[in-house]
Amino acid sequence: MKADQTLDCVGLYCPMPVVKTAEKIKELKTGEVLEVIADDKGIKQDMPAWCQTTGHEFLGIEEAGAEIRVYVKKAHD
């Protein structure tokens, strides 16, 4: 999946990937896509829940070995 910006959260556990995503998404424009790379499996449940609460769009997950790539589209400011 193509992304406008990437956030590396490899080696970080809950709550850091979500906390960093909330910070990073401020840098994106509405409609842009953020790619979050993590290796904590919790992110597969956490990111959809974070998107549901914040109103940003959860686009999907791509997994390659231990690496998990999550895509979030900024839906509003």
Next chain:
Amino acid sequence: MAEEKEKLTIVMFSGDLDKALAGFILATTAASMGMDVSMYFTFWGLNIIKRNEGSIKSKGLARKLLGLINRGGSKRLKLSKFNMFGLGTWMMKRLMKETNMPSVDEFITMAKEMGVKLIPCSTTCGVMGLPEDAFRGEVDSLAGAAFFLGEARKSKVTLFI
């Protein structure tokens, strides 16, 4: 997202390292989800937000003694289980560092930056004789039970840790 922000209110009653971490993990996550978060520190929970440096001056013998055995400060917190005279706590802190987990100290700074309110309970401060300068700079002004209940009434989630 809703017009009015959803609220999370947490009572931090315990001064244990593990429970403090649980509280701050939830507080910072909620803040990242756009929630309005208040943490209300009472009893042993006040130890989490006491400043780490210098001495804390309380008046009267009983309070001075209490301050001596209950100094507090984010860097002095101990595990609720398996402290083993500090060995267990030391091990846990090492494991946290290895897994890039923030310390309680870092969590307090992070929470504050994210807009989490840190409120010490005025009654406990009065009983324990804690002056306002007993706390670190990030801490907001003291409040009582009515303030907490006022916040809790409006909260979607309220926790007691």
